[in-house]
Each structure stands twice: as structure tokens, then as C-alpha cells.
Amino acid sequence: MNTPLCTPVYNLIILDESGSMGALHPTTLSGFNEIVQTIQTSSRQFPQQPQFVSFVTFNGSGIRTILDKQPAHQLRLLTADQYQPNGSTPLFDAMGRSLMRLELQIETESNPTVLVSILTDGEENTSREFTAAAVRAMVQRLTQTGWSFTYMGANHSVEGAAAAIAITNTVRFVHTPEGMVQLFEKERKGRMVYYEKKRRGMSSRDAEADYFSQP
Template sequence: MRQTKVHNLIILDESGSMSSIKSQVISGFNQTINTIREAQQTFADQEHTISIISFNGFGTKMLHFCDPITPIKEIDSKRYAPAASTPLYDAIGFAVSKLKLVVGEDEKFHALVTILTDGEENASTEYSAPAIRQMIGELSESNWTFTYIGTDHDVSKAAADIAVKHSMSFQKDCDGIETMFSEERKMRKSIYRKIFG
């Protein structure tokens, strides 16, 4: 039996305002990586890949792209160093288009896209809100699940503006971030079980 590919795509804000929560974000993301790794072991019919794309005004960085989850390296302070502005739409457009190319015509897959940001779009030059809304709206009708996680702005409105149906806001402090990552992992596990259990 051919395994279902599960593409875990995380689009991570690396703008300057994330500096104050840098260590908590690194820790939380490394726990998320472990959750995906556990899912790979739990669900024999799933083959997980991970893509982590961070972004700021200096551009987008592919920390991982469609890499097998088992040997993955954790994020550290050298690989995640917040600075500059927030070209959120450009990062989403770049990351989702790239994954869409990989998925191609494959029908036996699911893409789980998580966007984490502490601020609204303020620097994109290639993609606009309507373009991202159309892209996400179309993909959400098939095997793509999008989640928008944010703080310090109107998170539900920002998610709705780009057609993301699942959103979560968090307090920008140690407890708030810990709770957010814990909830994100629960949601992730529930999606794995619901779709493939």
C-alpha cells in the first residue's frame, strides 16, 4: 500500500519584532518538529515531510524544504535571527507555490500549512492580499489545510483577509507562547488522526 504523503509547511515570521520571543519560538518549533516525527512513527500509512520557510525584509530562507522528518535538524539561534520588516504575502506566495509544484498531480497527499507571525503584512512587493486570498481559497477546496497563528494584531481579520479558515491568537509572553504551541500541536495531531487515522 502506497503511503499518503503529508507535507508539513511552516511559514515563520523572522522580522525584527519577533526578537523578544526568539528563544520561546525556537523551543516551540523544535517541539512541533518532534510532534511531526512522532506522527511519522504512529501512522504507518503516512510519509511526513517538513518545510520551514522563514521570512523578513531581507528575503525568504528555506531552513528545510520537503525534507524527510526523521533526520531533521532542530532550529537554533544561528538559523533563526529576527530582523527587518514583514513581507508576509510574499513569503506565503513563495512557499505555497513551491510546495504546489512538488505536489503536482499527486492525489494521495495532504498539505498542512501553518503561518506564524506577530504582525501584519507591511513589505511585500510580489504578492497582494487578493492574490494570496485566491490562492488559499482554491487550495483549501482540496487536500490543503491552512492555519494562521498570530499576536499583536487582529488575528481573525488578518486570517479572513487571505481566506484562512483556522486561526489562533496568543499572548506575546512565555506562558502565552507555551500555550499556543501546545494548542498547535494538539490541533496538528487531531488533523493527522481525522484525515488518516
């Protein structure tokens, strides 16, 4: 029998801010803000499961940490000025930096829940600090400690790109405003079910099963 757990949830969202995301700017803003509201709702409903959010964007101009382990009650909606797509896709550098940072920040936590969500509409093409092999090893190690990873992608071999960095929980979205709306609806449902399963004491592997297949 699963016993409800009183543990914090750390949400790390890594969002592509490359130029090709420009056509989806309004729906990406709206979708991210829906995720924020979902996290806040869950945090209010289940105060024994406090929620924190780290939010990182990446493109050829830089990797930006917009939210850094922010408590849910302090979250503010993302504005158009904070998300300006431009440039290329240094996905591995964004992942490597943000995973290392969060791991250091919570290294003294006992049995935390960590959900890493990656959204990109293209393949890695400009990283300089981290290789696919380095990111893969990091993801494998963190998965073994109970971290969960989801990969949302478009316009590339989504399953292949995710598998190359040891992520199996994937979904392909259509690169249109309508496709983004559908993606974020799937993400919202999966996230709420994931939180509930973890609250009941399920393992991360069991909790993330069928993440993108909720009715």
C-alpha cells in the same frame, strides 16, 4: 465509515522572523522544535502516513527556505543561528512563494495531505511580489483541493488579517514567552488530532475543525 489512508503528509510552516519576534526568540525556537518532534513521533507511529516538512522564515532581509520537503526522519532541531529576528513583515511574499513551490513539488501526488501553518506577530507591511488578493485567490484554490491552513497571530487583528486571505482556522496568542508556550501546546495537540483524523480518511475540512480547541 472512514477507511485509513496511506498518503503522505506535507507540512509547510511559515514563520515570522521580523524584529518584533526577537523578544520571543528562545520560546519560538523551543516551540518549533516541539513541532518537529511531534511530526517525527507521528511518522514513526504511522509509517503508512510519511511526513515531510518545508520550513520558511521571512523578514525584510529576505525569505529563506530552511527546510525543503524534508523527510521526517532527516529533520534536525532548529538552532539559534538559523533563526535571527530582524526587519519587517513581507508575509504575502513568503506565502505566495512557498505555496507555489510546494504545489509544484507535489503536483503529481495523488490525494496528499497538506497542512500549512502560519505564525506571525504583526501584519503584512512590505511585500512586493504578492498582494492580499493574489494570496487569497491562491488559498481559496488550494483549500478546494484539500489543503488545510492555520493562522497564529499576535499584536494585530488576527481574525481580520486571516479572513483577508481566506483562512478561517485561527488563534490569537499573547506576545510573551508564556503566551508562546501556551500557543505551541495548542498547536501540538491540534496537529496530532489532525493527523489522526486524516489517517482515518476524514476530509480536510472535517479534520481541521476545532484545531485549536483540543482538550
